[in-house]
Amino acid sequence: xxxxxxxxxxxxxxxxxxxxYPASSAALxxxxxxxxxxxxxxxxxxxxxxxxxxxxxKAAVRSTASFYGMFNQGKTGRHLVRxxxxxxxxxxxxxxxxxxxxxxxxxxxxxxxxDGRFSLAVTECIGACDKGPAMLVDxxxxxxxxxxxxxxxxxxxx
Amino acid sequence: MIKYLLGNIDNPNAAEIExxxxxxxxxxxxxxxxxxxxxxxxxxxKSGLRGRGGAGFPTGMKWMFAANDPKFPKYVICNADEGExxxxxxxxxxxxxxxxxxxxxxxxxxxxxxxxxxxYLRGEYPEAExxxxxxxxxxxxxxxxxxxxxxxxxxGAYICGEETALIESLEGKRGQPRLKPPFPVNAGFFGGPTVxxxxxxLANLPFIMASGADSYLKIGSPECPGNKLFPVSGHVxxxxxFELPMGTTLREIIYEHAGGIKNGRALKAVIPGGxxxxxxxxxxxxxxxxxxxxxxxxxxxxxxxxxxxxxGTCLVKVAWRALKFFEHESCGKCTPCREGTGWLRSILERxxxxxxxxxxIELMEDVAGNIAGNTFCPLGDGAASVALNFIRHFRxxxxxxxxxxxxxxxxx
Ligand SMILES: Cc1cc2nc3c(=O)[nH]c(=O)nc-3n(C[C@H](O)[C@H](O)[C@H](O)COP(=O)(O)O)c2cc1C
Ligand code: FES
Numbered sequence: 001x002x003x004x005x006x007x008x009x010x011x012x013x014x015x016x017x018x019x020x021y022p023a024s025s026a027a028l029x030x031x032x033x034x035x036x037x038x039x040x041x042x043x044x045x046x047x048x049x050x051x052x053x054x055x056x057x058k059a060a061v062r063s064t065a066s067f068y069g070m071f072n073q074g075k076t077g078r079h080l081v082r083x084x085x086x087x088x089x090x091x092x093x094x095x096x097x098x099x100x101x102x103x104x105x106x107x108x109x110x111x112x113x114x115d116g117r118f119s120l121a122v123t124e125c126i127g128a129c130d131k132g133p134a135m136l137v138d139x140x141x142x143x144x145x146x147x148x149x150x151x152x153x154x155x156x157x158x
Numbered sequence: 159m160i161k162y163l164l165g166n167i168d169n170p171n172a173a174e175i176e177x178x179x180x181x182x183x184x185x186x187x188x189x190x191x192x193x194x195x196x197x198x199x200x201x202x203x204k205s206g207l208r209g210r211g212g213a214g215f216p217t218g219m220k221w222m223f224a225a226n227d228p229k230f231p232k233y234v235i236c237n238a239d240e241g242e243x244x245x246x247x248x249x250x251x252x253x254x255x256x257x258x259x260x261x262x263x264x265x266x267x268x269x270x271x272x273x274x275x276x277x278y279l280r281g282e283y284p285e286a287e288x289x290x291x292x293x294x295x296x297x298x299x300x301x302x303x304x305x306x307x308x309x310x311x312x313x314g315a316y317i318c319g320e321e322t323a324l325i326e327s328l329e330g331k332r333g334q335p336r337l338k339p340p341f342p343v344n345a346g347f348f349g350g351p352t353v354x355x356x357x358x359x360l361a362n363l364p365f366i367m368a369s370g371a372d373s374y375l376k377i378g379s380p381e382c383p384g385n386k387l388f389p390v391s392g393h394v395x396x397x398x399x400f401e402l403p404m405g406t407t408l409r410e411i412i413y414e415h416a417g418g419i420k421n422g423r424a425l426k427a428v429i430p431g432g433x434x435x436x437x438x439x440x441x442x443x444x445x446x447x448x449x450x451x452x453x454x455x456x457x458x459x460x461x462x463x464x465x466x467x468x469x470g471t472c473l474v475k476v477a478w479r480a481l482k483f484f485e486h487e488s489c490g491k492c493t494p495c496r497e498g499t500g501w502l503r504s505i506l507e508r509x510x511x512x513x514x515x516x517x518x519i520e521l522m523e524d525v526a527g528n529i530a531g532n533t534f535c536p537l538g539d540g541a542a543s544v545a546l547n548f549i550r551h552f553r554x555x556x557x558x559x560x561x562x563x564x565x566x567x568x569x570x
Contacts, residue, residue, distance in 0.1 A: 025330045026329045028331075064332055067315060067333060068281075068313035069313065069314030082282075087244065087480060087483075088391040088392055124316065124487065129243070130399070132391065
């Protein structure tokens with residue numbers, strides 16, 4: 001991972017993004033994604049950098065960021081595991097998958113494993129209901145989970 | 159039966175522009191570009207196309223409102239926020255047949271004389287973002303796109319699927335709905351006339367323009383023409399997305415296309431249009447799946463997402479999880495929704511845990527009755543009617559569940 005930008009070094013790459021919108025305030029969400037990528041998480045420093053880069057009040061940046069689940073995650077482990085517990089996945093056994101995660105990695109929703117490897121979040125439907133229970137590990141979708149399959153999948157993430 | 163939305167997806171290369179062109183792709187756009195914008199709108203009006211985002215609003219009429227507004231610039235926004243639980247149809251288009259959407263957007267942009275287009279894509283669809291971005295790049299490379307088309311990634315808020323919340327979000331703000339009117343067609347993105355259409359709606363346009371409104375009108379049911387994507391999940395043998403004519407019955411979808419109930423069990427309940435659509439009991443499955451008929455049967459077509467529950471499923475638990483969803487996704491702007499959804503969830507939670515109290519069902523009816531009709535946007539109404547309809551059709555199960563837990567009731 002590239003070193004996190006310091007307070008003096010502004011967020012890079014926003015000029016291109018700004019061109020996609022009639023006003024730079026509208027570039028806030030992509031800027032938050034970019035800041036998350038460059039800083040590792042949306043720390044107070046990252047939010048300030050976004051505010052400076054877009055010339056927005058810090059309060060406006062915080063207001064928007066705090067609304068969205070994906071900008072509101074705090075610092076996570078190396079991999080973010082998001083398990084769908086919505087109805088279709090629930091009736092196909094998402095509950096037993098969660099139990100397995102707790103037994104195997106000591107992971108409970110909102111928590112991080114002690115070695116910092118995984119953070120767990122439960123999520124609403126992720127659009128894989130036909131192959132539930134489903135989860136996202138970072139940006140990868142995994143489906144048809146069982147208590148057995150989930151550890152098999154997670155062991156592929158260092 | 160003709161399939162123009164996902165007909166090609168058994169071809170592993172269907173997302174490639176060359177494959178799409180080989181199958182006749184982008185000819186509809188060429189044809190539309192040779193027509194006057196007004197005539198394109200006329201053809202879409204004549205086709206009777208209705209929006210697939212949930213409400214079934216006539217697309218041609220929406221376009222006409224925006225076109226008649228004298229203000230410029232105008233915008234076309236594709237709603238790819240697909241957050242309705244049970245729904246995964248738009249994802250299939252985005253990942254497996256992205257050019258049908260891009261071609262549809264280009265037709266819309268021409269018809270509306272729009273300055274640019276946005277695709278508001280839900281944050282949980284990284285795979286779709288990749289395939290869509292590649293498809294957009296390829297479409298530019300081949301010279302099909304004469305306007306800026308951007309992907310805007312959402313960040314995990316269901317309410318941003320509501321069109322005015324979506325616009326707020328696209329402007330960089332919290333995704334809270336706006337008061338209507340004015341409608342987006344008159345005052346949308348940064349105040350410009352804005353047409354917002356669902357992915358599947360836009361994906362109907364290439365067929366309509368290529369084959370003509372008259373051919374389109376021959377598919378589906380008279381009041382709701384065309385094909386519809388039905389994502390089927392839950393306790394069926396073959397879950398998946400099925401492209402079928404509007405008006406196909408729920409029975410045919412469940413028993414023929416999805417292979418019937420898993421392990422030969424009996425059907426207990428079905429949700430016909432995503433979690434916000436009222437649940438139906440098994441004696442209602444002869445319902446034709448189109449916007450008009452499903453309403454007559456006491457539910458709504460919504461996203462067309464069919465969620466099937468076999469005998470043995472605890473419906474208190476299903477209702478509890480649905481209300482937990484609405485509580486979590488309530489944007490917090492209006493009190494009946496913000497407070498009411500949490501209240502309903504907590505009553506359902508104690509019933510589910512065997513700690514229900516005498517009078518809890520009536521209390522839920524009272525709370526839901528006070529949400530319905532009193533909220534700022536349809537999210538709260540949806541939550542109330544979900545709760546009320548579970549009680550209405552399965553009251554005795556709720557009564558039996560008060561004071562006892564699931565295991566004693568032989569449900570899971
Ligand atoms: C709470 C809520 C969530 C919605 N979510 C979506 C969605 O995920 N995708 C969508 O296309 N429409 C969604 N809609 C409907 C949109 O507001 C809008 O009607 C639709 O995008 C219009 O497109 P159409 O005319 O092509 O159907 C939602 C509406 C509400 C009230
Ligand atoms: S309910 Fe889990 S992916 Fe849709």
